[in-house]
Amino acid sequence: MYVEVSNIKKSYGEGGSYVQVLKGVSAEVEQGEMCVIQGTSGSGKSTLLNCIGGLDRVDSGSIRIDGNEIVGLKGEALSDYRRDNLGFIFQFYNLVPNLTVRENIQVCEYLTDEPLSMEELLEVLGLTEHADKFPSQMSGGQQQRCAIARALIKNPKLLLCDEPTGALDSKTSRDILVLLEKINARYGTTMLIVTHNNSIKNMVDHVIYLKDGEISKNYRNEKKTAAAELEDL
């Protein structure tokens, strides 16, 4: 298994404000799989993604990525883990505002010795003609594509997407999902996508459903729907 999560627990606050967000979650994701983590608001799906990405610490349990334990990693080691393995896509893009599209992607190109081709990536993501634009000169969908390109340029083994279509309209959301599908097929990137959108589960290999900090459903799709054909996005 590429991602192995075993009995992880995570809580916030103390005393009266104590909340246990993850109550012993265990799951496995295979290499090259597109996996969706779904759940209602407050179910713990973003927390799970953040713990896998090393952005948040677990109280207990184990997270192994490609066979390596990441729980307990600190400082440089944690940075190295993220640098060598991960790409992140956020709901609100978080692009550097005063760098162009190309320059924003270059920031992460620097992080690896074997980056993907910048021109190819721009082409695949439909950003070639926008390469020299600043984020403020682009639409939300274009900015999100730039954020995806930034995450992919270092050819990460694992792409973590936190509500990647959350801030986008239905058409743009579909475009983004088509792109993710294309990337998965082209580069074999393992993807974990947190979303509250119910339709996305139909286009991925694996669905994990969280409810109140526990996995309520965990299954693999036998039949997938192409992203381009998804409805109700």
Add this chain to the structure above:
Amino acid sequence: MTHVLFKRAIRDLKANLARYLALGILIIFSIYIVISLVGAASSTIDQTAYYDQKLHCEDGEFSVFVPLKEREKEKIEEKKVELEEMFFLDLTMKDQSTLRLFKQREQINLLSLKEGRLAESASEVVLERRYAEVNNIHAGEKILLGGKAFTVVGTGAVPDYNAVLKNLGDSTVDSKSFGLAFVIPDAYEQIRETGVSDKSEEYYYAYRLPGGYSDEDLKALLKKFQFSADAVEDTYFKEYWDRTAGNKDLLTGILGMVMPNSKSMVEKMFGDSTANLKMFLKAEDNVRIDAAADDVEINKTSGVFVGILLVILCSYVISVFVVHTIDQESAVIGALYSMGVKRKELLIHYIILPVIITFVSGALGLLLSFTGIGIDMQMQDNYNYFSMPVMKTEVTPFMVVYALIMPPVTAAIVNTLIIRKRLLRTPLSLLRNEQKLSKVRNVHLGHMAFLKLFKLRQMLRETRTGFAVVFGMFLSLLVAMLAVNIFIYCDKVRVRSVEETKFEYMYTYKYPSEKPPAGGYEALAETMKKDFGEYTFDVTVLGITKDNPFFGIKKFPKNKNEIIAGSGFASKYQLRKGDEFILKSEDGDMSYAFQVAGTVDYSGGFFIFMDIDQCRELFGTADDYFNAVFSDKKLDIDGGRLYNTMTKKDVEKSADIFINQMMATIIMIGTASAVIFIVVMYLMMKMMIDKSSFHIALVKIFGFRDREVRKMYLDGNFYIIAAGALLSIPLCKLILNYVYPNYLVANIAISYDNSFPWYIYAGIYAVILVLYFVISHLLTGRIRKMVPAEVLKNRE
């Protein structure tokens, strides 16, 4: 990545040009002030030391009643002490100014020529440069000395008259009315023989000591040299001698008839009165020597003080920017961080721009201080007052470090500390831009009108920003108020020294007459010493008669050791009624304890007052002894008896000198601090308003009108500034009240209370508020013009 992010840094610079420009100006002016003050002071101090060595400045000087005999000189020279006569004659010129005539020196206190050459013939003279400048006398012109025409062949300066004071007790230099002249020995003798000198020739010697032989050793040796009163030419001395110590033999004879050890008893009573030594002064105690270097100590101390303040201020402003930028870019940093960008890489990126800007600004500030309005302007004040050789401007290691290394290093350290702390947060915390929960922010405000409630909530929400603004204002205000403080203090010297001088004439006697002249009020003045930190000041114990009308003392204290302190003395040593203090005799052998019974307005020097009889008793003088006379009109006293005459007109003339002397410093600190203050206020308020811009755009979208928006967001800023200024102004003054007298003017023998009149406080407060309104208007005008959607989009 560094290369790519460097592009971001350049664009950040362009986008926030006003902010970085303001920061640059802040640093340029900070460096300019400090380097100008410290540079001029260091150059003066170092060059003075250089010239002291080059011109063989004396280690000390002494005067005698009669010239030393050859045998005595040999005894001194046996000790390897270098000795040279510094005899002089005071000549009154046509314009009533006095020229002190010396023979050209050969070994000690040599002349440093500013122009021309030394005198070579008996009709040539070299003038002290300040006297020549002020009286507009140039080389080639002729002047009359002792009725004979002399050609001025040069002008220059000597190290033993760096401050060209006529008398050691004078407080200010007046080059219009007193200067020095140097001629060859023959010319000197010719003039002496004409007898045109104001008083008899003064027999001064300058000495330079070899290693291992001290001033005290020499003084002890000199005390052994006796003199015969008959050999003294001064008639006033003779008269005084015959009336006092000259009677010693007669007294010994009379007492001898009844007491076997009468001789030793009389010797004890009169002490060394037959010793030839009249005055002995070490160079370090001589107010004429190294006076410019001593004077600029204030500038150096002020410069270092201002320098420290400005380092704190600049670091603080940079830190506020960094925090603001990182808060703004928190999510982006979090995103990069979560992709694996390392803390060190982000650190370098965020440090690079402030480091470059501070370095370039520091270099510009350094260059500015080397223009005509920097170090040279500061040194010009010294040239205009002291008699100094032409001095080179020095570049000291301090200047290089302070201007070129300190700013970027400070920026790097401040940024590193703050960014590191910020980046220690988890990427998730950065992504969410989590803020620490503050109890103040979440305080329950109860029920009140919406706008009022909102305004209060906004103020509480921005307490940290408010504190940052007020602290920035406080630091810049401290520098600005220092300039105001210096000006007011100097102005007090100008005004009060005249106001408090009630007498028209003060005569100090060398050889007092038997009785005080008619119309004069006799006094007994005894100079004593008191330490103040590392400095030692002369304090005059002045015994005056009960009817003396010039010091406003109506009743003298009854107790023997109780005195009335002059306000200058009381202020310098922080003495109040009932306080006790100790003064030491000039030679340090005796200590006298006094208690303050009251104070009286007199700040021109350090004086304590007591009844003259009590004073005579204290110092063991004769019952009718006096050595000073005060008067409201000119008295008929022979000049030869006098040591010094001080008139109220002299006081009026010299009153402006102190403020003129400090004017360049006042203008420099005043202008630069005003610029710094405006820049800091602008930067801080811009940050404050920038932080509100998103919210302002948002509530405008909701439909709030400009007036309501102003009330909700901007009125709070006004209250913070208004309250902050109310707090900062007295706090700054409190700090200055401690720092200014104790450190910045610790070395001057003048002291005034350091208070401001109320309208100065009101003026400073008004300036702050006016500045607030102007800056606020400029900044909010920009927000008003901004389309809300644009603001919201930029936020994303």
